[in-house]
Structures are given as C-alpha cells and as structure tokens.
Amino acid sequence: MEPNVGLAPEHRERLRAAGADVDAVDAQTWTRVRDGVPTWWHDCDNALYLADGALLPPKVLEQLTLFPVRDVVVAVGSALRSIASLLVGGDGATVFVDAGCELTAGEVYCGGGSSIVLHGPLVATRCAVVDARNGGSVVALPEQLWAADVYVATDDMHRLEDRATGERLNPFGASIRLGRHVWLCKDAVVTGHADVGDGAVVGMRAVVRGQKVPAHSVVAGTPARVVRDDVAWSYDDRP
Template sequence: MIDAHRQRLRSAGVRSEALDAQTWRRVSEGVPAWWHDCDNALYLAEGAYLTDAVLANLTLFPMRDVVIAIGSPMEHLTSLLVGGDRATVFLDERVVLTAGEIYCGADSQIVLHGPVVATRQPLLDARNGGSIVVDGDQLWAAGVYLATDDMHRLTDRTTGERINPFGAHIRIGRHVWLCREAVVTGHVEIGDDVCVGLRSLVRGQKVPARTVVAGTPARVVREDTTWDFADTP
C-alpha cells in the first residue's frame, strides 16, 4: 500500500496498528480500465476478497480517487456501492457482515475495526461528506441501520434552514451491542461497553460508556453495566 493511501485511511479514522497488522495487495485484475485511469485503489489483505457480483456492482459507474481496503473474506456481503469521488472504505480483519449492504458517498468514509459480527442484514450508509467509524468487539443483531443522513432535505419553511442531518459523523466505541433493528443516525457518539436496545433510535446523541439505552429516542435505562457474548445465567 502506498504511503498516500495509508495516510488517507489514517485520516479517515483507521488505526495505524490495524493497517500494519496485515499485508495489502493492490488489485489489478477484475476491474475495468477506467478504475485505474481514475486513480482508484482497491486493496485486499491476504485471504480477503469481494465476490464477483459485489465487485461488478462496485465498478459499475465511474468515480475518481476512491480508496477501499478489505481485510476479511467478504463472502456474506451483499453489496458495496460507492456514490462519488474520494470515498474511503476500510473493513478490517474479522469483520462479518451477513447479507450486509454498504453505501459510501462522495467525500465520505466508512471504517470498521474488527472484530465485528453482524448477524443479518446490516445497512451502513455514509454520504455528503459524513463518516461512520467503528471500534472493534462489536455484536450487531439483525436489521441494524447506521446512516449519517436521511437522504432527503427537511426544511424549516420560515427560515429555509435544513433541520435534519447533513454530512453527519457517527463514532461507535469498543464492545458495543446493537440489538435487533437498532437505528443509529445523525451526529452520534456511542461510548465503550454500551448496549442499544431492541428497535431503539439513537439520533444526534452522545451515549455514555457502560450504559444500556433504549427507546425512540433512546435514553439511558441502566448505568454501570457491561455485556458478554456468552449467554450464561
């Protein structure tokens, strides 16, 4: 991996040790000629890959200066779509996105540090210069939705001001459990060791570490907590 792309990934929120832990190979085969002509780069770590169907859709429409680094075998990923120039995507080793869908728009970033286990149909959407940065040790139940923006403008008719998020930034700390159909959207910061309850909405909020939050909008329902992958009494 060239130094400029390493710096680009670090600036997007990728930890240096995550980059240094793997050997990266720049993909030269299986992509159209315009991919290289437009200064795009797809890197794969040893043993990592995208399926032919995902790769074909990724390179369906021309874009420029895109950097993507894939550190895990993505046999369960359904789609990885780039919506414009200068998108940046990093999927670390031990990232499993079962039937997952990723969209990264122009000037936007998606960074997942491993391990991440998403049991079914996670949807990640970063656009308008927004970002999603996730630390490791994640458990996401089915139907989790992370989106920086609402994709359409909501306007105050008196002032003309946009009142819903635009180019928001989502940061999720280490050891976070997102329960089934949890939604995280807008400017959000979730601390370490958090559990977000079933069908809860975290929107434009800062969630303290070591808490359980639930509801729409989410609120703290329990403090000084932790959780475990083991389902023990």
C-alpha cells in the first residue's frame, strides 16, 4: 500500500452522499490501496481504501478488480477474512463497509450507479447476500444482527410487466434502509423500496417487499405483516 494519505475529499463526499455517517468515516484512518491492484484500476479513476486493521482476502481483491469499471469508490473498514465476494458491476458504484462488520461467507454486489453502506457493528452469521443495482441503494445503520441466509436486494434483476399496459410490476433500483438495532432472522428477505424501523425484528422466512416496517415491531409472513408491536430485543438469550 502507498503511504497513508487518507480519503480524498471527493471520495469522502461520495460516501456521505450514499448515506455513510461521516463521523464513522472520519473515525478511521484510511489508506488507498495501490499494491496488488491492476494499473487499469487506477487509470480508470477507481479507488479502494482500507482502514487500519482492515483487509480483503486476496481472492476477493482479485475478483473485485477483474472486470473493467470506472469511477468506483470502495472503502472497507473491517477485516473481512470470511467474506465470500465483494463485487462491483458497473461504473460509479459506491461501497462503504464500516468497522465492526462481520459477513461470514457473505456476498456483496454493487451495480453501476448504485451504493451500499453497512455501518458497524453488523454481524451476519452466514451467507448473507447484499445486492444493489440499477441505481439502487442499501443503507444499514449500526447494531445489525442477521441470521443465516439473509437476502437484501434492491432489484429482482429481471423485468416483470403487465401484458396489457407494459408497466413494470417489480422493483427497479429501489432504496432500502435498515434502521438501528435491527434483527433479520434466518432466511429473511428485504427487497424493493423498503424501510425497516429502529429496533424491528423481521421473522424467519418473512418477506419485506416495498414496505415500511414500524420501529420496535415484529413482522412475519409473506408479505410481512406486524404480529407484535412495542418490543425490544437483545443479543442475550436469557429467560
């Protein structure tokens, strides 16, 4: 890596505009990665930053820089030793992974003109998928707990339309916001324009699709509906 020069001001602004808390961004010391990154990556105005103590496995770094893209900003603040993939699929992608994020066997994909912002602490126990594309955005505030096989996606990647009108029926590049202290249970799905409120719980195999989940509620089912409100959940499993 080159000597520490910190985030370029325009890249800090990119992260802020994508929904990153600037205090969280500024709390870390960033180094722009030069070694192990192809020359074309820099020539095309892409930037990868790692904070002190952060890392990407060599295979993940190789995949990240495999396909030609332009104007991409990726800032990783955690030691993502167990992540399966971090990919960008087009120009202008923006990714911020804060300190305190653990994505065991997780997959992160950010398409062109899209953004993903994951604040820490965030624990995804296994095989979480976070997918933003077609100009969509995902923002997760701190204190996330995701059980195995959680799926968070802004787009279905295929068009579904009304045959009579031609109107698209499924989401296209939607915005997803996960509030502070959210618990996504095993196999939970959050997709389309969705807003999950602070302290909420999305039950096992529930599907939140184009919905607003009230703060401090439990939702379950497909589509998700409120089954309990005014709840508080904790990491402790006690009577």
